[in-house]
Amino acid sequence: MAIDVERTSVRPLVEHTVIDRYHAKARVNHWVTAITFTLLTLSGLALFHPGLYWLTAFFGGGSGTRAIHPWFGVVLLMSFSLLFIQFWKHNFWNRDDTQWVKQIDDVVKGDEEHLPELDKYNAGQKIVFWLMALFILILFCTGLVIWDQYFHGIVTIETNRLAALVHSAIAICAILLLIVHVYAGIWVKGSVRSMTQGNVTGGWAWRHHRKWLRREVRGAEPGGSTEG
Incomplete structure (x- = not known):
């Protein structure tokens, strides 16, 4: 059954898996x-x-x-x-990036x-x-x-x-x-691993790049596609 990545938390599904990030x-x-x-x-x-x-x-x-x-x-x-x-x-700038900068104190504290x-x-x-x-x-x-x-x-x-x-x-x-x-x-x-082994853990992706993770999971479904 396909996963509704827009409404369902994908974290439990990928917590202990690895996600390809760089070829x-x-x-x-x-x-x-x-x-x-x-x-x-x-x-x-x-x-x-x-x-x-x-x-x-x-x-x-x-x-x-x-x-x-x-x-x-x-x-x-x-x-x-x-x-x-x-x-x-x-690497194009968007509204989420502006908000990220505004909340840089949360970034520093790790409160993501x-x-x-x-x-x-x-x-x-x-x-x-x-x-x-x-x-x-x-x-x-x-x-x-x-x-x-x-x-x-x-x-x-x-x-x-x-x-x-x-x-x-x-x-x-x-x-x-x-x-x-x-x-x-x-x-x-966990970031260095992406440039040495080419992948990251699902938990890392969920914490730091959740929107990207959802797209990767969507692309892994039958009929899905990824944008990189």
Whole structure:
């Protein structure tokens, strides 16, 4: 018999089951992006301040770091673009997200029963997604301007200096955003599993992304379909 997911609580039905959340290609894409961002951060910090110059040892010295850092940026742009293509449609803002932000104190306290039912991503995840997309685009564009090996002399010295300043400022913002992303993933118990094993428990899905869970259950019924 089909389940009326709109009127019936699906929690008892999925509490001890696992729900697929990310397929293998998405997980590999995510970790390639994460590793590349980490390498980009380390090599960038090595060039940013003399006190961090010792990090260049991991990249073959100063000249090696200067040579490889921009290429990490190219790989990051390509990898994140693939993530963007897969997930942008799940990250549009809606009224539930606005309400989630208004009740951020309930989120921090873990009192999620008073929050609106959420789809695949909450407001915080959507903010991180769109900000990271913006930051990576700015970093790539400013990075091209200051990539002397290939683009030396195409802009004025003043423009080059401005690009370097913007590049550094946005890089710091992106690093801080990544720290928030990692912390949130660890703080919300069970989230890391979705990007390592590709699934989450039914109880986790019910607590944090109830609207998404209802759609997944509906799609699992005969004749049903899922939207991802």
